[in-house]
Amino acid sequence: MRRIIFLIIFGLFPLVSYPQSLEEILKNSQDFDNRKIVFEGEVIGEPLKGEEGVWINVKQGKVSIGVFLEDSEAINKIKNYGSYKRRGDWVQIEGIFFNNCPIHLERDVHAYKLKVIKPGFLLREEISLFKVKLSLGLALLCLTLGIICFINLKYVRRD
Amino acid sequence: MKYIVIIGCGKTGRNLALEFATSHNVVVIDRNKTALDSLGEDFNGKKVLGDALDTQVLENAGIKEADALVIVTGNDNLNIVIGKVAKKMYKVKKVALQVYELAKKKIFSEEGLIIVNRTYLLVEVFKKCIL
Amino acid sequence: MIISPEKRDFSTIFHVIGRLCLGLSMFMLLPLFCALVFGEYEPFYDFLIGFLSTASLGFVLMLLFPFKKEIGWQHSFFIVSLGWLVASVMGAIPLYLSRHWESFLDAWFEAMSGFATTGLILVKDLDHLSFSHNLWRHLTMFIGGQGIILASISILSKVRNGSLGLYIGEGRQEKIFPNIIATARFIWKVSFIYLTVGVTLFTFLLSYKGLGISKAIVHGFCLFFASFDTGGFAPQSQNIAYYHSFSLEIATMVFMLLGAINFNLHFWLWYKNKREIFRNFEIRTFIISLFSLTILLFFSLKPLTHSVIFRKGFYQLVSAHTGCGFTNLAPREILSFAPLSLTLLILAMGIGGGVCSTTGGIKLLRLGFIFKAMAGEIKRAIMPHKAVYRESFHHLKDTLIEEKHLKETFVIVGFYFLVYLLGGLMGLFYGYPPLASFFESVSAAANVGLSLGVTNPGMPSGLKLTYICEMWMGRLEFLSIFVSLSYIVSLFKK
Numbered sequence: 001m002r003r004i005i006f007l008i009i010f011g012l013f014p015l016v017s018y019p020q021s022l023e024e025i026l027k028n029s030q031d032f033d034n035r036k037i038v039f040e041g042e043v044i045g046e047p048l049k050g051e052e053g054v055w056i057n058v059k060q061g062k063v064s065i066g067v068f069l070e071d072s073e074a075i076n077k078i079k080n081y082g083s084y085k086r087r088g089d090w091v092q093i094e095g096i097f098f099n100n101c102p103i104h105l106e107r108d109v110h111a112y113k114l115k116v117i118k119p120g121f122l123l124r125e126e127i128s129l130f131k132v133k134l135s136l137g138l139a140l141l142c143l144t145l146g147i148i149c150f151i152n153l154k155y156v157r158r159d
Numbered sequence: 160m161k162y163i164v165i166i167g168c169g170k171t172g173r174n175l176a177l178e179f180a181t182s183h184n185v186v187v188i189d190r191n192k193t194a195l196d197s198l199g200e201d202f203n204g205k206k207v208l209g210d211a212l213d214t215q216v217l218e219n220a221g222i223k224e225a226d227a228l229v230i231v232t233g234n235d236n237l238n239i240v241i242g243k244v245a246k247k248m249y250k251v252k253k254v255a256l257q258v259y260e261l262a263k264k265k266i267f268s269e270e271g272l273i274i275v276n277r278t279y280l281l282v283e284v285f286k287k288c289i290l
Numbered sequence: 291m292i293i294s295p296e297k298r299d300f301s302t303i304f305h306v307i308g309r310l311c312l313g314l315s316m317f318m319l320l321p322l323f324c325a326l327v328f329g330e331y332e333p334f335y336d337f338l339i340g341f342l343s344t345a346s347l348g349f350v351l352m353l354l355f356p357f358k359k360e361i362g363w364q365h366s367f368f369i370v371s372l373g374w375l376v377a378s379v380m381g382a383i384p385l386y387l388s389r390h391w392e393s394f395l396d397a398w399f400e401a402m403s404g405f406a407t408t409g410l411i412l413v414k415d416l417d418h419l420s421f422s423h424n425l426w427r428h429l430t431m432f433i434g435g436q437g438i439i440l441a442s443i444s445i446l447s448k449v450r451n452g453s454l455g456l457y458i459g460e461g462r463q464e465k466i467f468p469n470i471i472a473t474a475r476f477i478w479k480v481s482f483i484y485l486t487v488g489v490t491l492f493t494f495l496l497s498y499k500g501l502g503i504s505k506a507i508v509h510g511f512c513l514f515f516a517s518f519d520t521g522g523f524a525p526q527s528q529n530i531a532y533y534h535s536f537s538l539e540i541a542t543m544v545f546m547l548l549g550a551i552n553f554n555l556h557f558w559l560w561y562k563n564k565r566e567i568f569r570n571f572e573i574r575t576f577i578i579s580l581f582s583l584t585i586l587l588f589f590s591l592k593p594l595t596h597s598v599i600f601r602k603g604f605y606q607l608v609s610a611h612t613g614c615g616f617t618n619l620a621p622r623e624i625l626s627f628a629p630l631s632l633t634l635l636i637l638a639m640g641i642g643g644g645v646c647s648t649t650g651g652i653k654l655l656r657l658g659f660i661f662k663a664m665a666g667e668i669k670r671a672i673m674p675h676k677a678v679y680r681e682s683f684h685h686l687k688d689t690l691i692e693e694k695h696l697k698e699t700f701v702i703v704g705f706y707f708l709v710y711l712l713g714g715l716m717g718l719f720y721g722y723p724p725l726a727s728f729f730e731s732v733s734a735a736a737n738v739g740l741s742l743g744v745t746n747p748g749m750p751s752g753l754k755l756t757y758i759c760e761m762w763m764g765r766l767e768f769l770s771i772f773v774s775l776s777y778i779v780s781l782f783k784k
Contacts, residue, residue, distance in 0.1 A: 026622045044417040045526060048534055049500045055534045057526070059417055063621040064527055066534050084330060084420040099626075100594060105601040106534065107620035123418075131335040131387070138342035145349035152353065160472055184469040201363055201454045205468035219687060221468075 019092060022060040029107070033099040037109065040092045040117065044082035047075050050104075058093060058109075066108045067093055068101075074111075080120030090118035160184060164225045166211045166241060167232035168194040171257070175229060180204045186220040211241050214248075222249050230256035235263060242272045295364060295777055301355040303368045308351025310373045310438060314380060315344035317433055318426070321384070324508070325422035333388065333422040340384035347380065366455030367773040370439055374762060377438050378402040381430050388423050390414055392747050395754055402758045404430030405438070406765035407648050409522020409615035409739020410730075410757065412747050416527040421508050424525045428515040434765070435519025435549075435648035436481055437462070440474050460766060464646045466557050480556050481518070488514035488545055495538045513538075517545035519648045522615025522739030530618040536601070539618055543608050550576075550612035550643030558686055571683040572644045575658040579641055580611055583634050590630040603631065606740065611638040613649035615739025624742060629725055632742070636729055639738040640710060650737025650764045652706050656699045658683065663696050705768045709735045709760055716756045717744060735760040 019040045025032050041060035048055040053070045059082065069075060082088030095111035161183045165172050168189035176198060179185045185204035188211050189195050195206045209216035211232070222228070228251045230238045238256040245251045255273040258264055264276045318341040325334040361369070378401045386397035396412040403410045404427055413419065413427075439456045454470050466473045492510035497503055512525045526532035530539060548556075555573070558566045567573055584607060591603045602619060609616045617624065624632075642651020666681040673679060681691045710732050717727020722744050730744040734757040745757070763771055 026620065029623070029626060045532065046502070046505075047500060049498070050534060057528060057532055059527070062414075064417070065620055066528070066531065068534075082417055084418055087418075100598045100602075102595075104534070105536075105598050106531065106618070107623050108534075125330070125332045127332050127335060131332075131339060135335055135338045135342060138339060138346060142342045142346045142349065145346055145353065149349045149352055160469065162468075180469065182469075182471075184467050184472050186468050203454055203468075203470050205465070 022058075022065060023063050025097060026063055026065070029097075029099050032097045035097055036094070037097045038092065038094050040090060042082050042090055042120070043078050043080070043088040046081050047078075058091065059088075066106065067095065067111050068104065068108055069111050069114065074114050077114065077116050079116075082120065085123055085125075087120040087123055089116050089120045091116050161226040162186075162221065162224050163227045163229065164188065164217075164220050164222055166228070166230045168198065169231060169233060171231045172229070173197060175231070176202070176204060186225075188216060188220050212237070214244070217241075217245075217249070222251065225249070225251050227251070227253040228255070230254070235259055239263065239267055239272075242267075243270070246271055295368075295781070298358045299362075299365060299368075302357055302359045302361060303365055303372065304351050304355040305357045306361065306365075306369050307373055307376055308348045308355070310369075311344050311348030311351065311376065311380060314377050314433075314438070315341050315348060317429060318344060318384065320429060321422040321426040324425050325420070328421050328504075330420045330422055333384075333420040336384040336387040337422060337426070339387060340380070343383060344380040347376075361456070363455045364773070364777065366458075367770040368777070370456060370460050370770040371762075371766060371774045373438055374405060374434075374766065377433075378405050378758075378762075381405065381426075384426060385423065388419070390416070390419055390423070395751055396747055399754050399758055400427065401430060402761050403739070404428070404521065404523065405434030406737050406761040407431050407435045407519050407521040407613070407650070408734060408737045408761045408765075409516070410734060410741055410745045410761075411523065411739075412745065412754075413527075414747055416525075419525075421505075424512055425508060427523050428512040428521070428525075431519045431521030431523060432481075432515040435515075435521065436477060440477060458769075460770075462646045464552070464554050466554050466646075476557060477553055480553065480560075484518055484545075484548065485514060488518055491541055492538070495535065495541060496533070499533060499535050499538070513542060514545065517542045517614060517616065518549040520546060520549045520612050520614040520643065520737070521648075522609070524616065528620070530616045531620055539601075539605060542614075542616055543605065546608060546612040546614040546616070549614070550647055550649045552644035552646045554646055554686060555644070566686065569684050571658055571685045572654045575654040575661075576611075576644070579638075579654070579657065580607070583607060583611070583638050587631055587634050590628050590634060606635060607638055610635045610738055610740055611641065611643070613639070613642045613651055613736060613738045615733070617740060622743065624740070632725055632729060635740065636732050639729075639732045639736045639740065640706070642736050642738075650735070652703050652736075655685065656703055659691065659696060659699045660703065662691060663699075666691070702767060702769075706735065706764070709763055709768075713756055713760045716753060720750050720753050730757070731760065735764040737761060737764050 019038050022039045022041060025037055025039065039060060041058035043056050044059045044064065045057050050068060053068055054072045054075055056067050056075060057064050058067050078089050080086050080089045092115045093109060093111045094113035095109045097109050099107055101108050163179050163183050164186045165176050166188045168187050172187065176185050176187045180203040186207060187195065187198065187204060188207045188209065190210050192208055195208060198206060207216060207220045211217060222245060228245050230241050232238055235258045238258060242254050242256045245254050253273065255275060257275050259277065261276055261278050264274045264279060268274050318337055322334065322337040322341060325337060379398060382394065382397040382401035385391055385400055386394050390413050391397040391400060392414065399412050437460045439460050457470055466476055489510045492513045493506045496506035496509050501509060509525050515521060516523045524530060530542060552572055555570060584604060587603050587607055588599055591599045605618050640651055641657055642653050643649030645653045645655045662681045662683060670679055682688050683691060713731030713735055714728035717731055718724060726742040726744050729742045733740050
């Protein structure tokens, strides 16, 4: 039953490029196998070299997936990759989803269209004053304890 | 850290083993299980049960890697035979063994074995104490 | 009669734990340094706070509880089991401060998962986690895998009484050298040699893939810690699938297998007899069990092509069997495996790798023993009743299987089954499907780290605590924990 509904929803409107939820795609992967999908997400990490193409990893919410681009030039559009210090570019990917990709033997998306929707940005580190104060306090505590311990070991005879 | 094999786990062997075990690799061989058990459950070394005349037992105890061998069984001839085997076959660097008969000390000292004799030691010690 | 501990005993125990805390705090300096190098200032403060609080706790314990008695056999069990708890709690502090974990319980779960080399994760938004936090997550695997106690034994120059108890309490049965310090040092030496080789290899592969050199080095360290210590964390949320590299997957597989081999065997192969690898009882058991599981897995994944079965099925199988827990599957993909394949993975996880290695689970030697014992019983029934029949096995040397071995084996295997079962029931109690709860329970108790999705930040706290307990018990092989528990019970009986 579920399958039929999906066929109706996604089978009948293949031309409408409406972004889909990646989590839903992965949950019902059988229904999307070898089909065109459109989804959005944040690019993370870095571009990774592949044979005759390039890999990027796109993350949407809690899940992420590898996207293979045959056209290595396409990734020049991406300026920011998500990491500790950066929010990655938010991109829209149009491509074909493979449960078991015959070339790469993985679950992946072969993209033929990549569009940057929202550019990423540098993430500012906010150092809370509390942490600084706490570490200062602890440093003093630790130093005193260390000295007491040292004296204890060195000068107080064990009985 | 040296690799020491001790054959015979009597009073001498046991105390030597416990002494060496704090900072060396120690293996103790004895054919009596209760003697080995007297080393304690948490003995920091290896215990090998078997007859030291059996080369398989010696090899299990790692005599090939051993830097030193101490033979302190109660039998003079056994001690000497194992000592010779260790020296000739396995080329152990230091082989120390105990014999009870003073005459045997003189005969075998020349073969590169370190021979300890109780009577001889006692005599030397007493001599030092008195003179 | 049960010897119950008194006040002086606890004083000694807490004193030693204080020292362990000091040692642990030293390890925290590494990510601290890493944070400085990469200019990550917030993590720097996280680790500073972690380092200082751990060190302070160490000093406080050492001052409050003077060393009053030599460490004895019964202290060592307490020290080991408590030491691991304390280490995981202290190790969770810098993780919690990073705000990538929802509660302190989650951070503690992750730290315990690291120290026990499990690999179940509760981290949110792992892809935006700093290098230093990532390094610390993986470093906990290295510390825990080699053994928190082992690390401290190796710096001793003279053996105190009871070091052997500490060593055995940590779940290692065999000594490599007669002396415990020599053994501990050797284990570190081997690990560091593999570390150099592994990190170089991983760094090379990663930088070839296009990671920047500094990032490749950090990831190389992380992957090495996670694979050689059969941990299973990875620096990115997709685990190994992030790299899309077949060669890297093969390399991790090699290090997983190396990590699952008995350390004693490493020594034997290096210094003594190379042919031991063909004759060793554990290796033979491993080959038989891996081979039969592979064949069954092949049939259970039949509709897929052979190369896909190798890449997806075999990798998960090796990862499960060695207790590593790396996965190269996309999120949720493991759910598409047939129930038979998942059951095979549960079996592989439950068995685990060699004794005296960093894997969890029942372990190969014990599995082999059980089969030998069964065969022995059957043979005895066939033979004339006066015939004397002894089974023997070859592990470094030929040994007869004695009643004592068998009893120990069956007791520990029984414990494992009990814990697998109880953890699974706990999952069922919270309303998860049976296969998933047992998969997750075995994964936690055998320190593997593959997950069917039960483990996530939203799962009930009771289940998180259950898994923390399972990981802790599975890593220490029950003995220490149950001995300490029974001592505590004996205190109340007095």
